[in-house]
Amino acid sequence: MRVDPANRLWRYPGIRLAALLFFAFLYLPILVLIALSFNANDQATIWTGFSGQWYGVVLGNDDILRAARNSLVVATIATLVATLAATLAALGMATGRFAGQSLIQGLIALPLVVPEIVTAVATLLLFALIGLPLGLTTVIIAHTVFCVPFAYLPIRARLEGMDRTLTEAAGDLYANPWQSFRRVTLPLLWPGVLSGAMLAFIISLDDFVITYFVAGAGATTLPVYIFGMIRIGITPEVNAISALMLVVSIAVVSLSYLTARLRQDPSTSPATLTGHETRTGEPT
């Protein structure tokens, strides 16, 4: 690693050690988990040799597969609906000022700081009051709702950074409001929508507390299933599922990052290969 000696941080004694400890604390447990998921021993914490057998066990376990499928179904539907709602909300908030706007802005973001257990109990109470039987539907509804603020924030941030005259320019060039949205606003907003959707997907995939409260029989998601297994003890099987979930999460993040980059990167256009500024004789 190259170190810039001009960076004043390096003058503090022990900065390297502190940084090292910080990252070790963050990532060492995850590395240990991945390593132990390849443990041949059926005691999760005693290493005896390398084996991929626990992945076979996981993929052969119908209950785990059903929970994984539930998780994916919930996360996908919740992400789609929440991102759509968040996009519309962000567009509405950006259109102009109206009475109570900052209140609404606060109300959209508030769930982020409400203790999750409160939301969980309240949601369960609501379902009980309206007599909705607990099942996959209740999980999907609950996830959609708590995913909205996560999807909203990056979309709103992206909209705020957008030049408003661009939509005026589109209108000036004969685009009606819908064409202006489709051809100018949406393409420019897209990276924000993608990161909002990605965040919502990961949050939904990962959620335990609310899901545990509102999931009925047959609506078990992976985190809830893993919790059930842990009560019996940490097994190499749990390590293997966790490692698989990590892979899925990283895959989702990388995928959306790559698509956002491909759409943005000007170096993919052929013009960079042709000559530069010289033709017009202007200072660059």
Place this chain on the structure above:
Amino acid sequence: MAAAAIDLAGLAKTFGSGEEAVRALDQVSLAIRPNEFFTLLGPSGCGKTTLLRLIGGFEQPDAGEIRLDGQPITDLPPHRRPVNTVFQSYALFPHLSVADNVGFGLDMLGWATQQKRRRVADMLTLVRLEGYGGRRPSQLSGGQAQRVALARALAASPKVLLLDEPLSALDLKLRKEMQSELKRLQTETGITFVFVTHDQSEALSMSDRIAVMQHGRVLQVGSPREIYETPRHRFVADFIGEINLLEGELVQAPGGAALQLGEQIRLGLPPGVTRAPGRVTAAVRPERAQLVAASHGNGALPARIDQVVYAGTDTTVLLSLAGGQPFRLRIQNRTGAAELPAPGAPVGIEIPPGSLQLLED
């Protein structure tokens, strides 16, 4: 008389409400002629950009009407007006190539692909950016982005092109280049240009006619020459170029109207003055007054030289009049010109009758 390209009748616009209300436009009426390079000139906050945005359809007037070729367009949204805009920030679409930016309006109007491609190529040639079609806006210099914005706004041959301080982001050399470029484009395309600027020299050198604005009102409309040589308002006289203001009494003398300054001095006014006698302000440009000997007689203002500033093409002489008020005089530096008196010397200032201009406040 041919119909005006744009007719503005009694336009008013107020932003905000209550105590914070700002009257941006106050009863503005203007007729902009076809194929004209028309400039809205004024300091920031005078309402010139608001007026442009009303013509473009980005704002709605509180009162008044806008007609284009005789047709009322006041209630049409921007995309239904055959008018295009060059924005101050250019507002090029960052996610589209230069060619797609230029072709955007044609796309919206439903042009066929072949036709569109040819038109885009023609427009890029017109603004001297052949071969730049594949670039992204982020890969352009300021001057190039400016010309892409022009090509984009001209592509659909609008009836009127609106330009909102389009040169303000460019450095001086480039600005000079773009000024003649704009003038050339206007002549070649024959499109009516409505140009907004706060730069008086830009306005004088490019425009067919100028409207000088202040506090949401149009003070004077005229050719650059009329605006410069016969300003009617104190503000117009002051805002454009340099000028000397003289306070005096308007009197009717045997030789026509004259300006009486103190007991001694009486300066002839141009013929056709119809104002009633009384206190008036008259103005004279520094280059129209002449330096004469102190003994010249009572046709000249007695003055004293304070400072002589040599500026290459001309020399500016800063003087004090008898009453102590400053006077500025400019002399072309010609071959064999006489040596100027030293500072402190008493001199006379002669003002030819035709160069004195009466002002309204």
